[in-house]
Amino acid sequence: MIKNITLNTKYLKKIKKRRTFAIISHPDSGKTTVTEKFLFLSKVIHQSGTIKAKKSKKYAKSDWMEIEKKRGISVTTSVIQFSYAKHYLNLLDTPGHEDFSEDTYRVLTAVDSCLMIIDASKSVETRTKKLIKVARLKKIPIITFINKLDRNTYEFIKILDDIEKKLKIFCVPMTWPIGSGKNFKGIFNFYDNKIILYFKDYSTENLHIIKVISMVDSISLKKYLNSHEISVLLEDIDLVQSYYHKFNQKNFLKGLETPIFFGSALNNSGLKNVLDGLIKWGPYPKYRISKSRKINSTEKNFTGFVFKIQANMNLKHHDRVAFIRIVSGKYIKGMRIFHVRTKKFKIINNAMNFIAGERFIINKGYPGDIIGVYSNGNIKIGDTFTEGESVEFTEIPKFTPDFFKCIILQDSLKQKTLLRGLKQLAEEGVMHVFRPIVNNSLILGVIGQLQFDVVLERLKTEYKVLASYENTNISCIRWINSDNIKLLEKFKNENYSSLAYDHDNVIVYFSPSTFRLKTIIKKYKYINFLKIK
Ligand code: G4P
Secondary structure (H helix, E strand, C coil), rough: CCCCEEEEEHHHHHCCCCCEEEEEECCCCCCCHHHHHHHHHCCCCCCCCHHHHHHHHHHHCCCCHHHHHHCCCCCCCCCEEEEEEEEEEEECCCCHHHHHHHHHHHHHHCCCCCEEEECCCCCCCCHHHHHHHHHHCCCEEEEEEECCCCCCCCCHHHHHHHHHHCCCEEEEEEEECCCCCHHHCCCEECCCCCEEEEEEEECCCEEEEEEEEEEECCHHHHHHHCHHHHHHHHHHHHHHHHHHHCCCHHHHHHCCEEEEEECCCCHCEEEHHHHHHHHHCCCCCCCEEECEEECCCECCCCCEEEECCCCCCCCCCEEEECCCCCCEEEECCCCEEECCCCCCCEECCEEEEECCCCCCCCCCCCCCCCEEEEEECCCCCCEEECCCCCCCCCCCEEEEEEEEEEEEEEEHHHHHHHHHHHHHHHHHHCCCCEECCCCCEEEEECCCHHHHHHHHHHHHHCCCCEEEEEEECCEEEEEEEEECEEEEEEHHHHHHHHHEEEEECEEEEEEECHHHHHHHHHHCCCCCCECCC
């Protein structure tokens, strides 16, 4: 039995102050704007527009994500830590494009809750649907922000119906808008019966909080809202209270219901309620399941797992950063941590965190925090770090890719660099690389077609290697193994032309069609054909 449980209240207090969450939304719903306003509300930045300005400045000086710039999409996940109301918030961005589901899945393993943003003029969109499906699989609590109330919107009740129907989650309005579009006046809070009123600054066209009044203060109400607005608001409150049940934190934490907040990120309205709600009701880091046991965040010994590796964040240094989610214990600068897979200890002096695109060396880290450590190529996604115990977190599976192409090098002298580049990108989880047993070709496997373009672009910009693709006749693959070594060898001998090794040297079976795969699975009952590694 491991005796490292600590009930040190000071330590528990630190953990309870952490909120680690991801923003999920359809592109253009306002994720960047919301992030920026969060940083603004937490006083990390002092001027709106900083993130967007930074974004373009960063692109201009470093083109390691040139493809993002060209296509206007986000293909990587960034991590930002900021403090708000004496709490530490770790915000993990998720890629907006539908082709990056595996990356998104990994990010969702590292968070304790999600913030879903819905554009009120579009309601539930496809990408949100897909992302929420993954979040629901993992039973992650979801907070919802309905954005862009200053535009023409769908009827609010219709949006909530849409969420309940399409995302199969109950809605619990925590706030309610007063008006919309040009007549958007403010927000009513169900939980404290207060109204936050916004007024337009006609010089900037922006809205500002002018007044917070209590619903029972009828004199102020009449001063700021006309009689029609007041009667609509009273009707709405009545309708919501009779139609939706009250917020139940247990159901929220189980992922069964989502508290709904309304606002306009661009105008900085309604977002303070979201942050306050996240702190009041959002889960703090509790535990993660490892292969051998449940690991509580309150345990004294450090444990954490790698959910993301990003290569070439700084092109000049060709560095690679592994992002570790701390599960238990404390990171202290200079500590010796045990890399479970390689069974080696290493001293970590330069773990970083990330604020608004900048990195900072940190002295301490607590459960829920995301720390970045430099990797020399030995760290892989899914790796566990501890203080010596051989636990392994089981959070991050690898999915079989859906599309396959053979990569062709343009300049044969660059073979070594190509192999290095492919190895690094595969370790980052951008794609899978397969080496067939029968020839020297290199097959790439991806989950979304766009990843093929990302690979070529990154090989070109980060490794100066030009490559192209040829089609293959591969339609699906399975990782294979068997308890019976003799029979496994027999299978290999009979099917060697359809076998390859992946970048971790695990053997896979290639099939030209699902029909053929089914026949093979039927024929070789003693072989395990695995869809998830
Ligand atoms: P994303 O990261 O989810 O892709 O969305 P982003 O924040 O970049 O927002 C997409 C567009 O929606 C931006 O406009 C942004 O200004 C706008 N937007 C975000 N929140 C609101 C809101 O509350 N009200 C209104 N009316 N618009 C909002 P853009 O024209 O594409 O870019 P920009 O020129 O404003 O940067």
